[in-house]
Amino acid sequence: MSASESPADPGHVVVIGAGIAGLAAAHRLLGHGARVTVLEASGRVGGKLLAGEIAGARVDLGAESMLARRPEAVGLAREAGLGDRLRPPATATASLWTRGALRPMPKGHVMGVPGTAAALAGVLSEEGLARIERDADLPRTEIGDDVAVGEYVAARLGREVVDRLVEPLLGGVYAGDAYRISLRSAVPQLFEAARTHTSLTEAVREIQGRTATAPTGQGPVFMGIEGGVGTLPLAVAASVRARGGEIVTGAPVTELRRTASGGWRIAAGDRVLHAGAVVVAAPAPAAAGLLRAECPAAAAELSAVEYASMALISLAYRRADAAVLPEGSGFLVPPVDGRTIKASTFASRKWGWIAEEDPELVVVRTSVGRYGETEILGRDDQGLVDVSRHDLKEATGLAAEPVATRVTRWDDGLPQYPVGHHARVARVHGHVAKLPGLALCGAAYDGVGIPAVIASAYAAADRVHEERGHTTDPVGRPGGGAGE
Template identity: 70%
Template sequence: MQRSTNRVDTGTGHVVVIGGGIAGLAAAHRLLATGLRVTLVEATDRLGGKLMTGDIAGTQVDLGAESMLARRPEAVDLARAVGLGDRLQPPATATAAVWTRGELRPMPKGHVMGVPGDPAALGGVLSPEGLARIAQERDLTPTAVGDDVAVGAYVADRLGREVVDRLVEPLLGGVYAGDAYRLSMRAAVPQLFEVAREGGSLLDGVQRIQQQAAARRQTGPVFQGIDGGIGTLPEAVADAVRAGGGEILTGTPVLGLTRTTDGWDIRTDTRVITADGIVLATPAWSASTLLAAESPAASVELAGVEYASMALVTLAFRRSDVAATGALDGRSGFLVPPVDGRTIKASTFSTHKWQWVADAAPDLFVLRTSVGRYGEEDHLHREDTELVDVSLRDLAEATGLAAKPVDTEVTRWIGGLPQYPVGHLTRVARIRDEVAKLPALRVCGAVYDGVGIPACIASAHRAADEIAADLAGEIIATPTLVQGTRSEAGQ
């Protein structure tokens, strides 16, 4: 491959993005808008990472992430930029439940990731003893948090373990598949961390958060999906990258990185690609391996990042069978506290939650369960049929559903979600400090600034903008997003 000799002056520098998940794709998309030449390489034959659609009973559904936070702009803006604006669709219902103490109970309102501002909202979910423990909180002395603290430890100290076990755990588990007693409050729930640092009553602090949110109340939905599945976003971004002149290579594992006198050599299984800059958008273990020679300190830090694995069990029933049992109402699904000892940790009623699923399969009822969390991954070694059977047993106990599915699909996400233990953000700062010592190389993805789709895209934009600035020798203004080949009308 011929190397550009005028990369800074002409704006034709070549950047290689390693990793074809949504972060890598977003980075490639952003880099093209600055006038740089881009090659994206992905080790597998599929783009999108944990964003993936698949077939269930002849209907396309999400088999990975199914929604994106709309109150942050990055993901929605990217979807619009690549021609999916007309397909954005909020959930048809956001009414969820908690399966606890043997019953499906309405998810309490007025909380911040399970931490209440008003204990009265938790009746039925917590015991009378648990409610009484919360009532003592304003009389407690302030709890020191230092530079960071585990969410579960802090909330249990202020409000009692029952709040953590019945509400905080299942809600955080739905995002991180993690353990609330290990998860960093500073990284996972920064609003609560700021309240904790101020000292005083946690209940009063949550009420202040809610009042501030009400004062700046945004219109529009909190979450958005995409008609056809969130899993359609990666290919739309890939189409835009190709349309903008970018090259995408799948089935191309990167085996090593080497600094040269004027850039980088990227060694794949078939060739060496020369580049002026690199965006490393891979999981921590892969980034650790690739940086071992050029940044041993960053490599060691990345090697210390732990991951949780999980499985999604997607089930399709005849809608008439579900209706006949009266088993499911209009809820979007339910969460399951680990303390109750169930196998499934959540269930989403896709047909209720997403109108596009209901419209695409009017004779079917589609739902899915999730199994596995950090430290509880033995279930993932079961056969697919076992995971289906245990999901059906838990569903029957929770909802009374006795129907047999007409189709099933089990999707395993091994090493799916990085864990954010206490001190995680300090680790991330150390990684970025070490990586910044390398010329025109940056990292991005779920490891660094959040596991949600908007957070991954934001980290990709940060990496792309810093690389562009490095190659230009100056700070580059925020670029215009590259338009995709699909129009807003879906043409």
């Protein structure tokens, strides 16, 4: 398409970014009857969802599971033809590697915040257990408009709860620091409950009770996909193309400008597109660069969003060599214990389809990297394999040589949600709302989990659709929702 070509019709929507957010937005827009073009800077679709293999076994090299008690991710998977490949974990029994031993992950918590001190012996000291019991006697803690998870929980239950229970769970989701992460943005249900309860443990027990009696509370909490969650964006991309959408990879957008007619001009390499609307589904730094000319206030806010980097180390073992692994799906590691890895997943135990593909192979995965950590991620791939094997041996006794290893690095992979994140997001959306035909979506806004990212994509698609003057009930709508 040349720069001199006449502007496209108002029904043309350009989506910038072909991660799961951009693909979900494109899928939704096609249901609304729009003509859709997706532009992706890299050479592949999928973003942080990536399917791969090790020693011939199909595995995920990015996120491996989806929250199943929200409808967006499993709904999109079914629409994309993956319904018969949805699989719950074969086991969801995880451990904590803390105080020199693998200990059962306590039940009855909300993101590591316990509702009772029961079953925490060994994880917490006697003093830490007693500190939880004092929560009911403390006066209400005013949390205002927002507060750091660690700050609030430590004030109510003590730092041990934060350091040994909350940190490993939040670290797995955000690769962040519990003492910086926003309670309102990261654990919104706990934030709301804490505003109406004097006791934090009582608030946790109420949330647990609501979850247990909810219509979706009886099914699996998480769901995977046979072949890997990384197959989801591939299936959605195929569906988008089959329905007439265009997806162009290797097409970094270099300019996004409003036109005199009220539409948008998008330059990507030697292509210049004209569209009635644009959905920007790129990470915050890239989105900031695209918006700098037309929406500098939003660009400034997005430029301040910080990211954490991490790496996943996949190791394949002969089954006989891996017999020392304990039961369960893996373990989390509190950073206070000074270990290098922050988690390990026994992938062949967790996902039955991996074990079925090669019964003589056991795949284990570790992760490293939290916000602010740079030294560990500066090591070469072999260095990351070596520290992973060292920690696995210390935790489980697994000392055998793996038959294959693979390191996947996610530089600036996870946006951070510090205190005040919700207010920043509101300001960004407020600035963007002044520009008709423009919407944003992705992990930088209302949740980093796959369902939350898809929900943000649906909201962005619905917004530009409604501005085009069409009805608000899309074809095949799988359900929406707010961020996590």
